[in-house]
Amino acid sequence: xxxxxxxxxxxxxxxxxxxxxxxxxxxxxxxxxxxxxxxxxxxxxxxxxxxxxxxxxxxxxxxxxxxxxxxxxxxxxxxxxxx
Numbered sequence: 497x498x499x500x501x502x503x504x505x506x507x508x509x510x511x512x513x514x515x516x517x518x519x520x521x522x523x524x525x526x527x528x529x530x531x532x533x534x535x536x537x538x539x540x541x542x543x544x545x546x547x548x549x550x551x552x553x554x555x556x557x558x559x560x561x562x563x564x565x566x567x568x569x570x571x572x573x574x575x576x577x578x579x
Contacts (some may be wrong), residue, residue, distance in 0.1 A: 506549040513579040528568040
């Protein structure tokens with residue numbers, strides 16, 4: 497997945513086969529975010545999950561924390577069939 501950096505956010509959108517797959521993916525990302533102590537801004541509509549990553553504690557800019565979480569998300573998404 498290609499993440500795009502724009503307006504001080506690292507953004508990506510993932511589409512899955514259905515809602516269940518999207519929700520399972522989000523659950524795994526939640527555990528990774530908790531482990532990294534860095535939580536995403538995200539939204540979900542049916543089979544689509546969108547992320548905007550930035551570090552609020554550092555002035556709402558992209559930091560290494562965001563890049564690390566994006567890398568974790570990319571590893572997780574490989575387990576799923578992305579539409």
